Amino acid sequence: MPDTVTRIGDSLLQHGPANRRVYLMHLAQGDEGEMPARLISLAQEKGYTKVIARIPAGACDPFYAAGFHLEAAIPGLYGGEEDGCFAALFLDPGRSTDPKVTVERSLLGSGERERSVAIPEGCRIREAGPADADAVADLYAGTFETYPFPIDDPAYLRRAMADHVRFFVAEADDGIVAASSAEIDPEGRNAEMTDLAVRPAWRGRGLSSALLQRMERAARDEGIRTAYTIARAAWYPVNRLFAGAGYRYSGTLINNTQICGRCESMHVWHRRLD
Numbered sequence: 265m266p267d268t269v270t271r272i273g274d275s276l277l278q279h280g281p282a283n284r285r286v287y288l289m290h291l292a293q294g295d296e297g298e299m300p301a302r303l304i305s306l307a308q309e310k311g312y313t314k315v316i317a318r319i320p321a322g323a324c325d326p327f328y329a330a331g332f333h334l335e336a337a338i339p340g341l342y343g344g345e346e347d348g349c350f351a352a353l354f355l356d357p358g359r360s361t362d363p364k365v366t367v368e369r370s371l372l373g374s375g376e377r378e379r380s381v382a383i384p385e386g387c388r389i390r391e392a393g394p395a396d397a398d399a400v401a402d403l404y405a406g407t408f409e410t411y412p413f414p415i416d417d418p419a420y421l422r423r424a425m426a427d428h429v430r431f432f433v434a435e436a437d438d439g440i441v442a443a444s445s446a447e448i449d450p451e452g453r454n455a456e457m458t459d460l461a462v463r464p465a466w467r468g469r470g471l472s473s474a475l476l477q478r479m480e481r482a483a484r485d486e487g488i489r490t491a492y493t494i495a496r497a498a499w500y501p502v503n504r505l506f507a508g509a510g511y512r513y514s515g516t517l518i519n520n521t522q523i524c525g526r527c528e529s530m531h532v533w534h535r536r537l538d
Contacts, residue, residue, distance in 0.1 A: 266414040272302050279306060283412055283522045286310075288317035296323045300330035304353065313356035316520060321347040336515025336532035342452045344489030344538060350517055359519045365497045365529045367516070371507035381477050383434075384469045389478045392431040392443065397421040399440045400431060407461040409525040415459055431459070432478050434471045442471040446479040446491075454490045455483040460502065472505050484537050492534040496523060506533040 267280025274292035279285065286307045291299060303315045316335070317327060320342050324334075332351040341348025354360040383389060392400055397418035405416035414420045425431060428450065434442035445459040457479055462471050483491055495502045497516060507513070511533035520530045 266417075267412065272299065272306075275299060277303070278412075279310065279312065281310075281312075282410065283314075283520075283527070284312045285314040285316060285520070286312055288315075288319065291317065291319045291323055296326055300327045300332065300353075304330065304355075307353075307355055313354065313359045314520070315353045315355070316517060317349075317351045319349055319351060321349050324349050324351060327351045327353075334515070335517050338454075338490065338492050338514050338532065338534040340490050340536065341454050341492065341534070344453055344536070348452075348454070350515065350532065352517065352520075359527075362497075362518050362529045365516055365518065367497075367513055367531065368500065368503070371503055372513055373507060381470060381473045383474050384466075384471070387434050387436045387441065387466075387471070389432060389434055389474050391482070392425075392433045392440075394422045394425060396431070396433060396440065397425070400433065400443045403440055403443050403461055403463065404459070406463075408523065410522050412521050412523060430479070430482055432475050432482075434462075434466070434475060436466070441466040442475060444472070444475040444479060446483055448483065448486055448488065450486065453488050454492065455479070455486075455488045457491055457493045457506075460505075472502075473509065476505065476509055480535075480537060489536065489538045490534060491537050492532060494521070494530045494532055496521075497529040497531045503531055503533070506535075509535070511535040 267278050267282050269278045273295040275295045276290040278287045286303050307315050332353045335352045336350040338348040401416050401418040428448040429445050431445045433440045442462040447456040460472050493506055514532040514534050517530040519527050
């Protein structure tokens with residue numbers, strides 16, 4: 265059963281037994297003071313072992329006072345001006361370390377790179393719509409054993425499409441062979457580049473790069489100033505993809521996400537689009 269997306273006050277969060285965490289995805293103005301205690305109380309009540317909050321830098325003090333610490337930071341995440349922080353609290357000390365997690369030094373570049381992406385012959389990149397939800401969900405179901413959100417559910421994808429999530433696909437003669445999404449925050453003028461999946465027969469042919477470039481173009485058209493991603497630390501190809509596209513390493517969320525059958529640490533990468 266997927267984790268639940270709900271609200272405390274006017275703030276948006278996800279929690280549940282799959283990830284065994286509370287994830288504050290949007291902190292509403294006015295909720296700052298009481299939010300750390302309410303998140304911790306929810307985690308204790310449900311027996312979760314981590315609380316993670318994505319918040320503006322100016323809202324961090326109440327979280328730090330409650331015992332949270334910084335795991336990652338994105339310059340200019342909010343409106344291109346205020347930094348965004350991923351602040352974490354571990355209720356089980358055993359979850360707070362991951363001795364296997366590393367970042368390849370070769371990926372830690374300047375964050376400024378020019379790219380030329382060639383789309384494979386017989387394939388085209390386009391934006392997906394509600395009519396594509398069944399095919400996209402099937403692609404995700406065949407790619408991820410587990411995932412933090414129910415992207416293998418066509419109904420969930422249709423709801424996401426109606427709520428500032430723009431999906432893109434690579435389509436060949438045999439149907440949709442790759443997909444991705446840009447979760448647009450119009451108010452914060454940022455976008456999370458996520459949900460990348462490519463069918464095995466089409467991997468290694470540049471489709472992820474082409475989808476990422478198309479998502480960035482769409483985000484710029486909406487006035488988005490900062491793009492970021494939360495990538496599996498253990499999966500070198502996805503980290504190489506974003507580093508090669510000019511994204512810079514922002515930090516690591518330790519033992520954060522249930523994906524592909526296990527709880528994994530996640531690297532955060534960011535890039536300015538303006």
